[in-house]
Amino acid sequence: MHVSIALLLELGLILAVLSVVGSLARRVALSPVPLYLLAGLALGQGGVLPVPAAEQFVQAGASIGIVLLLLALGLEFSIAEFTTSMRHHLPSAGVDLLVNAVPGVVAGWLLGLDGVGVLALAGATYISSSGIIARLLGDLRRLGNRETPSVLSVLVLEDFLMAAYLPVLAVLASGGTWWQATTGALVAVGAVLAAFAASSRWGHHIGRLVEHPDNEQLMLRMLGLTMVVAALAELVRASAAVGAFLVGLALTGQTAERARAVIAPLRDLFAAVFFVAIGLSVAPAALVPVLPAALALAVATGLTKMFTGRYAASRDGVGRRGRLRAGAALIARGEFSLVIVGLAGTQLPVLAPLVTAYVFVLAVSGPLITRLTGTRPAQRPSDQLQGT
Amino acid sequence: MDVNEVLLPGVGLRYEFTTQAGERIGVVARRTGEFEVVGYLGGDRDEGRPLFRLNEEEAEALAQILGAPRIAERFADLTREVPGLSSEPVRVAPGSPYVDRPLGHTRARTRTGASVVAIVRGADVIASPGPDQVLRAADVLVVVGTREGIDGVKRIIRD
Numbered sequence: 131m132h133v134s135i136a137l138l139l140e141l142g143l144i145l146a147v148l149s150v151v152g153s154l155a156r157r158v159a160l161s162p163v164p165l166y167l168l169a170g171l172a173l174g175q176g177g178v179l180p181v182p183a184a185e186q187f188v189q190a191g192a193s194i195g196i197v198l199l200l201l202a203l204g205l206e207f208s209i210a211e212f213t214t215s216m217r218h219h220l221p222s223a224g225v226d227l228l229v230n231a232v233p234g235v236v237a238g239w240l241l242g243l244d245g246v247g248v249l250a251l252a253g254a255t256y257i258s259s260s261g262i263i264a265r266l267l268g269d270l271r272r273l274g275n276r277e278t279p280s281v282l283s284v285l286v287l288e289d290f291l292m293a294a295y296l297p298v299l300a301v302l303a304s305g306g307t308w309w310q311a312t313t314g315a316l317v318a319v320g321a322v323l324a325a326f327a328a329s330s331r332w333g334h335h336i337g338r339l340v341e342h343p344d345n346e347q348l349m350l351r352m353l354g355l356t357m358v359v360a361a362l363a364e365l366v367r368a369s370a371a372v373g374a375f376l377v378g379l380a381l382t383g384q385t386a387e388r389a390r391a392v393i394a395p396l397r398d399l400f401a402a403v404f405f406v407a408i409g410l411s412v413a414p415a416a417l418v419p420v421l422p423a424a425l426a427l428a429v430a431t432g433l434t435k436m437f438t439g440r441y442a443a444s445r446d447g448v449g450r451r452g453r454l455r456a457g458a459a460l461i462a463r464g465e466f467s468l469v470i471v472g473l474a475g476t477q478l479p480v481l482a483p484l485v486t487a488y489v490f491v492l493a494v495s496g497p498l499i500t501r502l503t504g505t506r507p508a509q510r511p512s513d514q515l516q517g518t
Numbered sequence: 519m520d521v522n523e524v525l526l527p528g529v530g531l532r533y534e535f536t537t538q539a540g541e542r543i544g545v546v547a548r549r550t551g552e553f554e555v556v557g558y559l560g561g562d563r564d565e566g567r568p569l570f571r572l573n574e575e576e577a578e579a580l581a582q583i584l585g586a587p588r589i590a591e592r593f594a595d596l597t598r599e600v601p602g603l604s605s606e607p608v609r610v611a612p613g614s615p616y617v618d619r620p621l622g623h624t625r626a627r628t629r630t631g632a633s634v635v636a637i638v639r640g641a642d643v644i645a646s647p648g649p650d651q652v653l654r655a656a657d658v659l660v661v662v663g664t665r666e667g668i669d670g671v672k673r674i675i676r677d
């Protein structure tokens with residue numbers, strides 16, 4: 131077997147860089163996603179460290195990254211949580227969609243993007259990063275707060291809407307007509323509902339397809355099934371990502387729990403590769419002209435997310451400071467805004483650099499703002515003693 | 519005592535209750551098996567002050583200390599009076615196939631003759647649960663029946 135020294139070396143270097151920036155990010159309690167993007171920007175042609183041999187692997191790894199991100203999202207999903215969120219927060223989801231997608235549409239129109247570009251940008255400004263936010267709330271120990279269920283419900287509903295949105299985008303981006311896109315979306319939504327019905331009724335039988343006491347077997351079966359379904363979904367132009375999401379949805383209970391644990395390290399690796407690939411696909415020089423637009427869009431949609439969070443929390447009867455906290459928590463955008471760019475095609479002008487810069491700004495500032503917003507005012511030590 | 523159950527989508531569950539002394543306590547049960555106990559003190563009742571964090575093992579130990587065995591003990595006193603009948607707590611492990619499924623699906627009584635007379639869920643006790651009662655991870659079922667019957671229920675719940 132021929133070993134490509136250049137490939138191994140470059141991959142090794144990329145992973146080493148990611149590990150360093152990742153641990154730096156964690157040290158200051160930030161998400162590593164923006165730094166992975168930055169690493170991708172710094173690497174590659176025109177960057178600090180060109181990695182010609184690893185590019186092919188990174189490109190292939192990126193599509194696996196998208197599939198695994200969506201698979202993990204589907205595995206996280208539970209019907210009970212979805213229905214509860216629907217019952218309490220359907221109006222919040224409507225407000226969320228309206229106030230956060232419209233700025234993306236307007237910005238896309240002002241920047242002269244085509245239909246696909248506008249749709250992609252609207253999606254990118256709409257979807258908060260459930261990965262960043264759920265972790266952040268845990269790290270800040272806010273899971274006990276009253277506004278937290280409102281925030282998480284909004285995130286669940288956003289993630290669910292992605293199942294209808296991604297196929298539409300995928301079909302349009304591959305040159306399909308609106309008519310084909312609608313069909314694609316309907317097929318995808320129908321498949322999601324079928325997966326729901328199947329998992330609630332026969333979840334254990336579907337689980338038996340992949341269930342195995344041995345973790346290695348479980349991983350191989352999970353990945354095999356997911357990739358095949360993803361490929362089939364791509365074949366009918368409903369997007370591989372949606373296929374993977376469906377597999378995740380169809381698995382429930384113990385199988386889903388174990389699958390999550392088994393998939394997690396792989397997902398982390400390939401998701402990181404995907405973020406790097408997005409960074410790689412953007413030429414640093416293309417970033418400069420879109421910076422003002424990205425900043426303006428970040429400020430505007432940061433404020434609209436504040437509004438969304440405050441509205442959602444007020445529906446749960448949360449007080450003023452809790453509403454502020456909820457709003458701030460929702461600001462962070464991350465992995466799914468980038469997945470959208472990945473689907474819409476990184477070759478589109480303006481879109482990829484714009485969203486990369488936009489995600490970078492909000493993935494850094496969102497958690498920072500959350501940390502500083504609505505916290506308890508500094509206490510006198512005597513309060514602390516009485517309090518506990 | 520009322521225990522309020524709040525769903526935290528994607529994260530887990532939160533149980534809240536107010537003690538007789540008027541202190542409000544929340545317990546966050548994460549999907550990962552970790553627990554977080556928070557107190558709602560002072561002016562802002564929306565903001566929980568983290569008190570402590572427990573991993574699965576520590577939470578189990580605390581639960582053993584606090585409650586489940588005592589309730590089972592009370593049933594044990596009851597069953598001592600009838601020869602041949604015994605009672606035992608059976609815990610629903612997070613990995614059990616009956617998590618989030620109705621009690622009726624276990625068909626425990628039909629298959630073993632033993633009855634589930636109560637479900638201990640956190641600080642709540644659901645007395646004489648119906649077949650529609652949905653089981654949750656970490657529930658403790660109080661099972662009354664013959665020795666063999668109880669062992670049968672244990673096997674059913676486990677796999």
